[in-house]
Amino acid sequence: MPADWAPQGIDVSKPSIARVYDAALGGKDNFEVDRVVLAQLSEGLPEVMSMARVNRATLGRGVRIMAEQGIRQFLDLGAGLPSADNTHTVAQRIAPSSRVVYVDKDPIVLAHGRALLAEDDRTAVITADLREPASILEHEDVHRLIDFDQPVGIMLVAILHHLHDDEDPKGLVDAYMDAVPAGSHLFITHFCNFGPVAEALQEKFLRLLGTGRFRTPEEITAYFDGYDLLEPGVVPNPYWRPDEPPAAALTIAQQLHYTGLGRKR
Numbered sequence: 001m002p003a004d005w006a007p008q009g010i011d012v013s014k015p016s017i018a019r020v021y022d023a024a025l026g027g028k029d030n031f032e033v034d035r036v037v038l039a040q041l042s043e044g045l046p047e048v049m050s051m052a053r054v055n056r057a058t059l060g061r062g063v064r065i066m067a068e069q070g071i072r073q074f075l076d077l078g079a080g081l082p083s084a085d086n087t088h089t090v091a092q093r094i095a096p097s098s099r100v101v102y103v104d105k106d107p108i109v110l111a112h113g114r115a116l117l118a119e120d121d122r123t124a125v126i127t128a129d130l131r132e133p134a135s136i137l138e139h140e141d142v143h144r145l146i147d148f149d150q151p152v153g154i155m156l157v158a159i160l161h162h163l164h165d166d167e168d169p170k171g172l173v174d175a176y177m178d179a180v181p182a183g184s185h186l187f188i189t190h191f192c193n194f195g196p197v198a199e200a201l202q203e204k205f206l207r208l209l210g211t212g213r214f215r216t217p218e219e220i221t222a223y224f225d226g227y228d229l230l231e232p233g234v235v236p237n238p239y240w241r242p243d244e245p246p247a248a249a250l251t252i253a254q255q256l257h258y259t260g261l262g263r264k265r
Contacts, residue, residue, distance in 0.1 A: 015209060017162055018106040022081040024052035029081045029112055037208050045201060047253035052158075055189055055257045058237040059157050060085045062187045062261060065241055067094040071153040071185055073146050074100045075176070077130040078159030081109055087155065088123045098122065099145040103136055105129045130159065131167060133175040151183035151264075158257065160223070161191040162211040173223050177264055184264045186227055189237065190220045192258040201256070220258050227262035234260035 015037040019030035023038045042048045063074065072095055076087045079102035091098035102113055102125045113125030124141040136142060146152060154176045163169040177186060193199060193214035205212025221234045232239060238246035240259040 016106050016108070017209060017211065018080040018104055018109055020209070021052055021158070022083070024049055025056060025083050027081060027083060029108060040208055041201070041204050045197070045252065047251060047256070048201070050251075050253045051256045054237050054253055055158050056083060056085070058189055058240060058257065058259050059087070059155075060090050061241050061243065062155070062157075062189075062259070063087050063090040063153070064094060065261070066153045066185050066187065067091045067098060069185070070183075071151055072098050073150065074098070074153040074155060075136075075142070075146060076100060076102045076155040076157070077136075077176070078156065078162070079104050079109065079125075080158075081106075082112055088117075088120065092122070100124075101126065101139075101142050101145050103128050103130060130156075131163070131172060133172060133179070137176070137179050148179060149181060151185070152180040153185045153187060154180065155187045157187065157189045158191075160188060161213050161215065162209075164211070164213060170223055170225075174226070177227065180264065182264050186224065186262040186264070187260075188220070188223055188262075189257045189259045190215060190223075191256060192217060192220065192236070194255050197252055198256065217258055220260065224260055224262040227264055230261045230263060234258050 012031045013033060015034050019034040020038050023030040023034050074087055074091060088100040091100060099122045105127060107127055110125050110127045117123045117125060124145055126139050126141050128136045128139065160169045177184065191212065191214040193216050198214045202212055202214040217234055235258060236250055236255050237257045237259050238250055238254045
């Protein structure tokens with residue numbers, strides 16, 4: 001994407017988490033600065049390029065399973081740029097009446113999302129920071145599409161690891177879950193610290209993007225404290241409700257995200 005195309009308010013001299021992720025997915029909604037960061041993250045670890053695709057497939061399974069369990073409205077926090085099989089695409093394939101609100105702080109997500117969803121009155125994109133739950137929960141588009149008397153799918157896909165420990169990610173999870181009724185679901189994918197390779201990649205993320213906290217399986221599982229953690233628990237993406245039996249030995253890319261789904265009592 002040429003830098004002179006950038007919507008107003010976007011600093012094309014600084015990399016964006018949403019745009020780096022888009023570049024890893026093979027998208028076109030990114031700038032040279034984002035592609036440079038992706039290349040640096042991939043140095044010595046080319047699996048980074050496929051990590052995003054592995055996680056995107058898991059998102060699709062998560063939405064499908066929530067929809068099959070009766071969830072008809074979704075709040076997708078830190079949603080990133082539109083790609084193949086977005087949340088609303090998967091949900092509405094199962095239940096056409098499904099409603100989705102995408103939330104991201106990068107204004108480029110709003111610019112592209114509005115164009116994509118111009119004719120879909122069951123889906124909205126808002127620019128907001130998930131660290132400010134009150135502003136999101138009170139947003140007019142959220143109230144237009146989300147009925148807080150009915151179960152909601154709260155989605156935090158590949159975003160909590162971009163919050164530092166002192167930003168209280170568990171407190172933010174609970175703030176959103178406190179706003180929704182029993183029967184609501186919590187879907188999380190998260191960078192996992194499974195050993196030296198993950199620790200080295202964490203150092204790269206922190207140096208290049210300023211965020212990217214690789215937490216242990218126990219730390220990720222703790223996000224579900226107070227909710228019913230559904231089978232198979234918090235596991236590497238390919239082991240989470242796979243459509244086909246996964247390989248016995250996972251690649252590094254397949255181990256970099258762990259996934260879990262919980263339900264509010």
